Amino acid sequence: MNSLPSTTPGDLMQRRIMENMSASIMVLDADFSVVYINPACEMLFEISRSKAFGKKWDQLVIENQELTTRMQGAIKQGHPFTEREVQLEIYGNRILTVDCSVTPLYEPSTEPSLLVELQYMERQLQISREESLIAQSHVARDLVRGLAHEVKNPLGGLRGAAQLLERELESEELQEYTQIIIAEADRLQGLVDRMLGPTALPHKEQVNIHQVLERVHALIKVEAGDDIEIVRNYDPSIPEINADPDQLIQAVLNLVRNSVQAMGAEGRLELRTRSKRQFTIGHQRYKLVAMIEVVDSGPGIPPEMIDRIFLPMITGRAEGSGLGLSIAQSLINRHDGLIECSSKPGKTVFRILLPLEKMNGNERSDMDH
Ligand SMILES: Nc1ncnc2c1ncn2[C@@H]1O[C@H](COP(=O)(O)OP(=O)(O)O)[C@@H](O)[C@H]1O
Ligand SMILES: [Mg+2]
Incomplete structure (x- = not known):
């Protein structure tokens, strides 16, 4: 039949x-x-x-x-x-x-x-969610950046003064205190730099996204324990993309680190690439889009948190800064792309979408019919 x-x-x-x-x-x-x-x-x-x-x-x-x-x-x-x-x-x-x-x-x-x-109706919902998400996360990022600048300026003075003071102090016991000031100022400096996020303009070149992923793979293999299986599932036919390789590595690494942290001692991590034809990112429809997925077998993202994870300072981890995803999202946005996420216990997917080819001006998209 x-x-x-x-x-x-x-x-x-x-x-x-x-x-x-x-x-x-x-x-x-x-x-x-x-x-x-x-x-x-x-x-x-x-x-x-x-x-x-x-x-x-x-x-x-x-x-x-x-x-x-x-x-x-x-x-x-x-x-x-x-x-x-x-x-x-x-x-x-x-x-x-x-x-x-x-x-x-x-x-x-x-x-x-x-x-x-x-x-x-999900795709429709998702598209509008993406837009409000991007708008929200831009506002939040500006706020965090403004705050970080305010903290950064006096920090240099604070550290310099502690160093001068240290030179004047004879007692080693008292020098311990100035050492604390200097170490904490350095720690704060690191945090503030991360809050400011990537400031360099992208240096774009023709990049094979698999070279980016291989680099991330090499880095994460060292960090993840032996009981985390890492599977690479690539579509080798994806054309090269005009992008900043370091920024792409940073973005993917932030996702992969989260996966490894969420899985803990054991689990399965998949790096998957595919191309998508006729795909919409935000409002723009593209002829060809590269898709990089980071899939993990961890516990998943709590539903009450999932709408906010791309905002800066949102973290579910005691030692987290909540900056990783917001930075990753802004790096990918600079390449006109987008990161989206779906999650349930046992399977979390972060999907990076990067445009490869625009629609030609004279082509009508499916949406025009
Ligand atoms: N793959 C994942 N599985 C489960 N939870 C995740 C995953 N990725 C991100 N999260 C959640 O999103 C939060 C925000 O991530 P991120 O912005 O990188 O900040 P941080 O890692 O500093 O907490 C994490 O603290 C975690 O709760
Ligand atoms: Mg993180």
Whole structure:
């Protein structure tokens, strides 16, 4: 069986409606194998119809036991249901938020099947979230920078005065105190420099993002214990990008360090690259975008924190400064890119998107239709 039986003109019309709907529709048989998938659903799952046919639901959606149990109940008892804002994890590291409606279908003389309708709005939500996030984090960064400048200026004087004082002091015991002043001033200087963030203008050159990742890999291998497995999953066909390699290394390193810190002694870290065609970053649609994902098997980011993690001074760690992600985000923003994040226990994905090719002026994007 590889499609819904259709006989009458009415059936054909129904089929045509399903084919043209913007909602994603899938029909599963009693074994939860796909017997029909409409084009919107093919796009959502990034799978072709021929590949989808015969696939089991759990080959498309990674274990969502709660939903699967409800679907089994629906087919047995004949009760349709709708669940709002379900998180579906699908293959290719994508976590989608959808409204999901499930309706059992009963046809005489055939086994019952399930109509699954998925209304996807996440990308739209995400785009507006990205914009407000960027705006928020710019304001916060300016504030932190202003504060850091105010602290930085008197700090040099403080340290110099302590050094002069030290030279005048004969007693070693008293010199211990000036040493404390100098050491603390130096520590504060380091913090303030990090608060000020990267100030140098990017020195752009043609860079292979895999060289950047290999560098990060070499650095993090030393820092992570032996029980952290590091997997490199690269798409070697991604073209070179015009970027500042040091700034990219810094940005990726900040993400990778967080992953290693979150996982603790053991876990799995994946560095994954892919290219995306026709992709929107903020308001701008690009012909080609490079994607670097840092995926870890750690405990995940608490939901109440996830909307704020890119803001400066937001940290979940006692010894954290909360600057790593804000700096990474601003470095990537300078390259017209964006970092986004999705997280659940056992799987956190930070995704760096960097534009490679703009749309040509005379091309119409999909959104214009
Ligand atoms: N991969 C991750 N897994 C779990 N939590 C994370 C991850 N990355 C970031 N976080 C959370 O986001 C917070 C902010 O990160 P960051 O800006 O780098 O600051 P810091 O590392 O100094 O705390 C971290 O303290 C942590 O709570
Ligand atoms: Mg950090």
